[in-house]
Amino acid sequence: MKRKLSKKLQFLSKLQETQSILATKKKISKKRHRSKKSVLNNLSSIAEVLPEIKEKTEKQFHLPKGSQAKARQKLVITEVKQLSMVLDHPRFKQNPFAAIHEHLKVSLDPVKEDPLKPLKDKRAEKQNKQRRRLAPVKMEE
Numbered sequence: 114m115k116r117k118l119s120k121k122l123q124f125l126s127k128l129q130e131t132q133s134i135l136a137t138k139k140k141i142s143k144k145r146h147r148s149k150k151s152v153l154n155n156l157s158s159i160a161e162v163l164p165e166i167k168e169k170t171e172k173q174f175h176l177p178k179g180s181q182a183k184a185r186q187k188l189v190i191t192e193v194k195q196l197s198m199v200l201d202h203p204r205f206k207q208n209p210f211a212a213i214h215e216h217l218k219v220s221l222d223p224v225k226e227d228p229l230k231p232l233k234d235k236r237a238e239k240q241n242k243q244r245r246r247l248a249p250v251k252m253e254e
Contacts, residue, residue: 199205205212 202212204215
């Protein structure tokens with residue numbers, strides 16, 4: 114009887130030790146997790162810098178509006194002339210859809226299929242698989 118009781122006490126003491134160890138490990142991991150989250154959530158310093166960067170980029174890509182307006186005006190004039198010529202054309206007056214179809218047939222080159230394209234695609238897929246396989250795997254802590 115005493116032996117059983119002593120064994121139970123030993124078991125319970127070991128169980129209590131392991132539970133306390135696990136609890137401390139859990140607390141430590143929670144602290145680490147919180148610290149990582151706090152770093153990600155603390156973006157106020159970045160928010161302060163962003164308006165300055167935005168102003169710099171806006172100044173760099175600013176184009177003069179006068180030249181754009183002139184180019185747009187020239188384009189409108191040429192398109193209006195082209196449209197009036199098309200509308201006055203006798204073939205267009207007879208059958209507009211046939212005229213448009215013929216124009217597209219003449220102006221657009223037919224797309225030629227490359228006979229080696231499927232082979233090139235397969236080769237590219239194999240190379241991508243090899244690159245992914247050889248790329249170092251990043252492990253999270």
